[in-house]
Amino acid sequence: xxxxxxxxxxxxxxxxxxxxxxxxxxxxxxxxxxxxxxxxxxxxxxxxxxxxxxxxxxxxxxxxxxxxxxxxxxxxxxxxxxxxxxxxxxxxxxxxxxxxxxxxxxxxxxxxxxxxxxxxxxxxxxxxxxxxxxxxxxxxxxxxxxxxxxxxxxxxxxxxxxxxxxxxxxxxxxxxxxxxxxxxxxxxxxxxxxxxxxxxxxxxxxxxxxxxxxxxxxxxxxxxxxxxxxxxxxxxxxxxxxxxxxxxxxxxxxxxxxxxxxxxxxxxxxxxxxxxxxxxxxxxxxxxxxxxxxxxxxxxxxxxxxxxxxxxxxxxxxxxxxxxxxxxxxxxxxxxxxxxxxxxxxxxxxxxxxxxxxxxxxxxxxxxxxxxxxxxx
Numbered sequence: 113x114x115x116x117x118x119x120x121x122x123x124x125x126x127x128x129x130x131x132x133x134x135x136x137x138x139x140x141x142x143x144x145x146x147x148x149x150x151x152x153x154x155x156x157x158x159x160x161x162x163x164x165x166x167x168x169x170x171x172x173x174x175x176x177x178x179x180x181x182x183x184x185x186x187x188x189x190x191x192x193x194x195x196x197x198x199x200x201x202x203x204x205x206x207x208x209x210x211x212x213x214x215x216x217x218x219x220x221x222x223x224x225x226x227x228x229x230x231x232x233x234x235x236x237x238x239x240x241x242x243x244x245x246x247x248x249x250x251x252x253x254x255x256x257x258x259x260x261x262x263x264x265x266x267x268x269x270x271x272x273x274x275x276x277x278x279x280x281x282x283x284x285x286x287x288x289x290x291x292x293x294x295x296x297x298x299x300x301x302x303x304x305x306x307x308x309x310x311x312x313x314x315x316x317x318x319x320x321x322x323x324x325x326x327x328x329x330x331x332x333x334x335x336x337x338x339x340x341x342x343x344x345x346x347x348x349x350x351x352x353x354x355x356x357x358x359x360x361x362x363x364x365x366x367x368x369x370x371x372x373x374x375x376x377x378x379x380x381x382x383x384x385x386x387x388x389x390x391x392x393x394x395x396x397x398x399x400x401x402x403x404x405x406x407x408x409x410x411x412x413x414x415x416x417x418x419x420x421x422x423x424x425x426x427x428x429x430x431x432x433x434x435x436x437x438x439x440x441x442x443x444x445x446x447x448x449x450x451x452x453x454x455x456x457x458x459x460x461x462x463x464x465x466x467x468x469x470x471x472x473x474x475x476x477x478x479x480x481x482x483x484x485x486x487x488x489x
Contacts, residue, residue, distance in 0.1 A: 238457075282368045282370070
């Protein structure tokens with residue numbers, strides 16, 4: 113594969129375009145092959161599937177410049193898969209088609225998620241150079257240093273505040289503007305921050321929080337307002353522990369639009385008959401909201417809360433751009449990067465493992481809820 117890429121880089125730019133287009137057409141042809149040819153019965157299609165089962169794994173390892181015994185083993189496994197496919201419950205060719213569609217996703221997950229996760233876990237128990245096994249020393253160092261404990265506490269504060277406030281604000285906004293005049297315009301205003309990157313939003317809010325000495329012209333919006341009312345400029349990003357809350361405001365500002373869009377769509381999906389029945393029962397607006405709207409959008413609420421919670425756990429851009437972790441505002445993702453830049457790969461990996469452990473319960477809970485929804489359907 114590397115030889116092929118090097119060969120492409122030596123070609124004329126026009127030839128490179130032709131080669132890339134050709135590869136794209138080949139991928140499209142493979143997709144059509146899995147859709148049209150794989151499921152068909154008949155001796156010819158069976159022969160094609162046999163050739164594909166043996167040739168594809170072997171060719172893939174050959175492109176990766178693997179060993180000959182590995183290429184042969186892949187071909188044998190493909191042959192075994194062919195016989196399993198012939199006896200599949202869904203009929204001959206069904207298993208072949210299923211794996212044809214799933215293989216790209218499985219490879220991406222393997223290369224981009226599973227293998228790096230395993231490598232990171234092993235690295236967390238090694239020294240800074242990754243040459244000596246040190247056991248739990250990296251984790252002991254993290255939890256024995258007050259500064260590192262503060263980093264973990266800051267991360268938990270982000271998870272406790274940002275998702276709840278963003279979801280409540282997005283839900284309230286979505287409910288009150290539902291079916292109102294100018295609803296689209298109001299939604300655009302709140303959703304606009306989602307179009308800005310975290311770094312761009314951080315720069316905007318850093319200007320909002322900027323403080324200059326008293327008596328000088330203020331370029332920060334908040335401090336200018338304070339000065340107008342006769343107050344003294346405040347360095348918001350240096351005031352502990354409130355500076356962490358001021359950083360969380362940025363994430364809330366961004367994620368409220370996301371929560372609003374998802375929950376607004378869910379509210380529109382609540383059956384009108386249920387709302388009208390509640391009105392006939394004499395309920396007021398608050399009772400209808402609590403007893404009809406909220407239960408009706410519960411799956412959407414879970415998705416929004418878990419999504420924003422994961423974003424809060426792995427937040428990095430906002431902290432790195434606005435404070436760089438100074439004044440006790442650092443979080444796990446930022447500290448992980450800081451340790452990596454300091455050539456402390458083991459400690460960086462240990463922070464990554466802690467972050468993974470914190471994210472895992474949220475992912476599992478989300479998966480359980482999705483499973484329950486499928487069972488109800």
